Amino acid sequence: MHNQHGTTTALACMLLVFTLGASELLAQGTTTRRHIGEKTTWTYMDDGEGFKVESRGSIVFRSDDRGIERIADDGYMTIELIDGRKSRTLDVRPGRTGGLEYIYHVNGRLAEYDAAAQRVFEDVFVEIIRESAIGADERVARILGTDGVDGVLEEIQLIRSSSSTRRYMVSLFEQADLDADELVRAAALAESDIPSSGDRSNFLRVAAPQYFAHAASLNAYFDAVQSIPSSGDRSRTLMAALEYDIDSDLFLRLLEAASEIPSSGDKTRVLTAAAGRHADDERVRSAYFETIETIPSSGDRSRLILLLLTEYKLDDASTTK
Known part of the structure; x- marks a missing residue:
């Protein structure tokens, strides 16, 4: 649960920057993250504006995503918004007689958690849930x-x-x-x-x-x-695609995608797995050899040319023209 709550508070921080209209300032401000036991705290400040989010324990959100359904007996979530003029803090905890208790402060003074305040924090909860994938x-x-x-x-x-x-x-x-x-x-x-x-x-x-x-x-x-x-991620995706029966036109698309893989090793792995596909199609034979020519490593390129001779039944002249 600890890691999930860390993700939740981190995403809340992202949201609150946008809520305050300061997303473009994120790189300029100061962000801190601390874990103490099960408690996670995130803080962002820039020129007097920012936020602080703190949470602990299991938290379940409402089905409409606009609030908290329940919190573990030892849990809570506190969200503080600071916009340079005032500080708004919402503290949500399990109620003494069931349900939830909402404690709202403005500039450190207890205030009514009225409809306007609820709308602000309801939007916060929606973003927390959406961005955390909870x-x-x-x-x-x-x-x-x-x-x-x-x-x-x-x-x-x-x-x-x-x-x-x-x-x-x-x-x-x-x-x-x-x-x-x-x-x-x-x-x-x-x-x-x-x-x-x-x-x-x-x-x-x-x-x-x-x-x-x-x-x-x-x-x-x-x-x-x-x-x-990423070379590695693209090659893994193309290798997975080779598990399916694809026609020669789509195979040419696959070779095109492989030709742009920067890594010699990753490109070689894809072309090795692809060798022999649609060998009777002259377009594929030509495209396969042209893709081999894009391999930076001469060793990998030579090994694939030998494979080309075997799988595509080409002679030396066809691989050197």
Whole structure:
């Protein structure tokens, strides 16, 4: 639970910067994070504006994501907003007679937790849940039931965290069968909204069975694969794609994606696994050899040329022309 709460408070910090209209100042301000036992504290300050979030224990959010349903007996969550003019602090704890107790302070003085204050902090809770991916499977199921795949994809577009975006995308593909148009949209979303190479690769490998079952969506899939910056992650995704039966046109797309892998070793692994596919297609034979020529390492390149002679049954002249 400790790590989950650390993630929750970290994401709350991100949200509060945006709430205060200071997201562009994050790099200029000072951010600190501390763990003491089960308590996690995050603080961000810049020129008198910022926030502090502290939590401990198990915290369960409401089904509408706009508040806390319950907190463990020894738990609490405290959120403080500081905008240079005033400090607003909300402390949420288990009530003495059940339910939850909300204690709200403005500039250190006890204040009424009225409708206006509740609206501010309700938005905070929505972002905490969204960005931390807490209960992602349940949220995806609920949105699918009310708004379908489009509703889930629209919700995903609101997420800033790469890992949380991946988590929601994976959950969507685990719970729903997407049609070709939805698959194309999801691939574009993975390319634009999952910046992490590892997260993007992970999603594309999990989603591959649905894409390879809908040929019309595969160009979009390979666009997303080709956008993966990391050599290792792109090669792993292409290796996974080779487990499926793809036609010569899509195989050319795979070779194109492989040709842009910077690492000699990663590129060699993909081309070794791909050797022999569509060997009777002259376009593939030519593209395969051209891709070998992009390998920086002469040793790896030579070994693959020998493989090319064997698998594609080429003579020496055809590999040196």
